[in-house]
Amino acid sequence: MVVEASAISDLDSYLTSDMDSSLSGAFGETNQLGGVFVNGRPLPGQVRQRIIEMSMMGVRPCDISRQLRVSHGCVSKILARYNETGSIMPGAIGGSKPRVTTPKVVQHIRELKQRDPGIFAWEIRDRLTSDGICDKYTVPSVSSISRILRNKIGALPTALLPINAPDLQMHSSYNSASTPNHGSAARNHHHSLQSGSQRGTMNGECGSTSYPSNNNNEMTSDECNQLYSASLYQAAAYSAAAAAAITAHQLQHNTASTAVIPHFSEQATRTNWSNGVQSSNLDSLVFPFHSSANLMMAPHQPTSLPSHSNKAFRPIPSPTHFSPYPLHNPTSKTTAFLNPPLLDCASNSHRPNLAFQQQQHQRAAQHDQQDCQPDTDSKALLSA
DNA sequence: GGCGTAACGGTTGAC
């Protein structure tokens, strides 16, 4: 494959002016190929972009490595990342993992526990995802839920517990984290102890009963129910709005490639993704679209793009965990709006080819299928 | 020889 002449001339500028300027002032090291790099810091955006461009021209990774004097491992990583996510941008460096046990999650756990004191932590975990409070990437672990039950929620009021179950009261935290096999039997037994009226109370028909009198719970059950209903309503409304917008857009353009709700479409068109990556300075690397998922979760929030000052924003949940197809799951908050090239109508040159997208789609479907299988830990626990 | 990837030492930013 012949490399365009302009590409070769650009190459020289990368290896001289751009690379040197971006690394000036930093302590640069030299790799085996003679290229300069800063350990721990990403390659300049232009070099990253060049790697993608040369790859799309048909240049072999080993040749890209030699010509740009970037290690083949790095070329491999950048290309793999691009193929997986469609983004050439480096990930966010530093910072802490966002907390998954947000007040909203804790509140929902409290709700579930108060509705059904015999519920297990693993059941709560399932409910958090099925109720739309969390997705599979942000749902707390069983141990985290157990810790919340133990530390933040504490003992339930006796009024909400079965009359003949003082032992269950004592061991409620243990039961919450019990294994499914033991849990089912114990829980059935637990429920069998309840009278009809008690069961009704435990199922969330709280009426005006005040919440536990412990210091951690100041909200009434009515308020909890209102919050819960509102959150469900909101989630449903968001999903419906997103689905409607996507469908309308798809009908209008007969394509899935730019299926975004207007809220995000505005951002996508306002920011030229190609321009965004043509930064000669490493520090000017930005993440034009990575806040989309958050905005999807909270569309009432300001729509300002993540700026350089917001570079700590955790950009990509997991490159392998979302589909390049925006319509793969229109109601999903995490899979539909995170792929920059698919959001940007003007950046077709940066889009992975169709065959690759189809392959990715299949992989995503397989991945989803695998996610529906019982996890190995549960299997082990069941067989134990 | 080309490629994918684990290991490594380093940087970064939140806590």
Added chain:
DNA sequence: GAGTCAACCGTTACG
């Protein structure tokens, strides 16, 4: 302000 932690980076070596 320093320390810790967990994310990221590119390079290197290995299969």
